[in-house]
Amino acid sequence: MVNSATAAPVVTAEGVAHTVRGDVATSELGVVLPHEHVLIDLGKFFEEPTDPIEKGYANAAITLENLGWVRFHHRQSRDNLVLSDVQSQIEELRLFKLAGGGTVVELTPACAGQDLSGLVALAEATGLHVVASTGVYLDEFQTELTRAMSSQQIGERMVRDITQGIDGGEIRAGIIGEMGCSWPLTVNEEKALRGAVLAQLATGASISIHPGRHPDAPGLLLDLLSSCGAQLDRIVIGHLDRTIPEHEDLVAVGRSGCFLEFDLFGQESSHVRYGPVDLPNDATRISRIAALIDAGFEDQILVSHDIAVKKWLSHYGGHGYDHILTRVVPRMKEHGISDVALRKMLVTNPARLLALSPSVGH
Numbered sequence: 001m002v003n004s005a006t007a008a009p010v011v012t013a014e015g016v017a018h019t020v021r022g023d024v025a026t027s028e029l030g031v032v033l034p035h036e037h038v039l040i041d042l043g044k045f046f047e048e049p050t051d052p053i054e055k056g057y058a059n060a061a062i063t064l065e066n067l068g069w070v071r072f073h074h075r076q077s078r079d080n081l082v083l084s085d086v087q088s089q090i091e092e093l094r095l096f097k098l099a100g101g102g103t104v105v106e107l108t109p110a111c112a113g114q115d116l117s118g119l120v121a122l123a124e125a126t127g128l129h130v131v132a133s134t135g136v137y138l139d140e141f142q143t144e145l146t147r148a149m150s151s152q153q154i155g156e157r158m159v160r161d162i163t164q165g166i167d168g169g170e171i172r173a174g175i176i177g178e179m180g181c182s183w184p185l186t187v188n189e190e191k192a193l194r195g196a197v198l199a200q201l202a203t204g205a206s207i208s209i210h211p212g213r214h215p216d217a218p219g220l221l222l223d224l225l226s227s228c229g230a231q232l233d234r235i236v237i238g239h240l241d242r243t244i245p246e247h248e249d250l251v252a253v254g255r256s257g258c259f260l261e262f263d264l265f266g267q268e269s270s271h272v273r274y275g276p277v278d279l280p281n282d283a284t285r286i287s288r289i290a291a292l293i294d295a296g297f298e299d300q301i302l303v304s305h306d307i308a309v310k311k312w313l314s315h316y317g318g319h320g321y322d323h324i325l326t327r328v329v330p331r332m333k334e335h336g337i338s339d340v341a342l343r344k345m346l347v348t349n350p351a352r353l354l355a356l357s358p359s360v361g362h
């Protein structure tokens with residue numbers, strides 16, 4: 001039973017992370033990408049075009065001939081929306097490992113095609129630590145089974161996934177997410193979020209949130225989570241890049257104590273719209289992060305790529321999972337971000353994010 005009155009287990013940065021190959025001391029995680037998708041099926045986002053030539057592209061495999069079109073119509077290419085080739089994804093993840101990477105947090109929930117045996121194969125072949133998640137994505141992805149469940153039942157399922165194993169298997173989830181939130185939040189999404197808080201209170205696990213596409217969304221979500229008793233310093237507000245453009249508004253969110261995640265590094269096209277806020281480029285992301293560090297929030301910042309479609313993979317001419325280490329970190333240094341702050345963003349903050357008490361589930 002999940003009991004919301006139970007005090008959450010005390011978690012320190014010296015805890016363990018649940019990975020798909022077992023528990024790992026958080027001091028061993030190295031550089032962590034806290035928000036990625038390596039095996040995922042976003043087919044529910046598919047939008048069929050009406051133009052006959054575009055219809056042909058929409059249903060074809062990605063080639064050099066149609067890649068330019070896919071870059072600007074990424075929800076209209078079926079092939080683009082699915083990452084399922086384990087062998088090819090091993091090669092993609094190796095680039096991160098070669099660049100100095102240590103751990104990938106794979107935030108794909110079951111309802112978006114989570115592939116646990118594939119994640120084990122990826123971890124074994126690359127030597128990376130891979131953390132799997134338990135979560136409920138956007139309403140449109142939710143199964144009828146999940147929609148019929150109460151918050152309590154959703155929370156109990158998440159507790160089982162974290163303490164015993166996902167879906168009755170032996171792989172334990174290491175984080176709750178990615179919790180999909182639309183703008184405005186739907187009834188089913190709110191119910192799932194309340195379940196996530198119950199699971200957090202029972203296990204100490206962090207919750208990673210995909211907020212609605214509106215600058216007011218993070219604040220409203222934090223109010224809701226706070227009213228449920230969530231540990232706000234173990235909440236990640238993701239996708240801040242496309243959600244909050246103003247420094248003062250980012251500071252207001254940061255004052256809650258939550259993690260501030262800029263997880264769309266490498267996405268630089270202002271022609272792919274994510275709601276009312278223009279997508280910034282990496283230079284703007286770095287400026288926003290530098291300003292937050294200056295304002296004293298360096299212990300809360302996380303960075304990642306949220307790669308979820310083929311056009312962002314290196315095989316398809318994209319930026320790939322090594323982009324932050326290969327290209328962004330040197331730019332951050334040029335921008336005056338210190339080695340101390342870099343280490344916090346890449347290593348220490350995500351270690352705290354993933355730290356669970358070794359006694360969880362034992």
Ligand SMILES: [Zn+2]
Nearest residue numbers: 035107178306
């Ligand atoms: Zn994501």
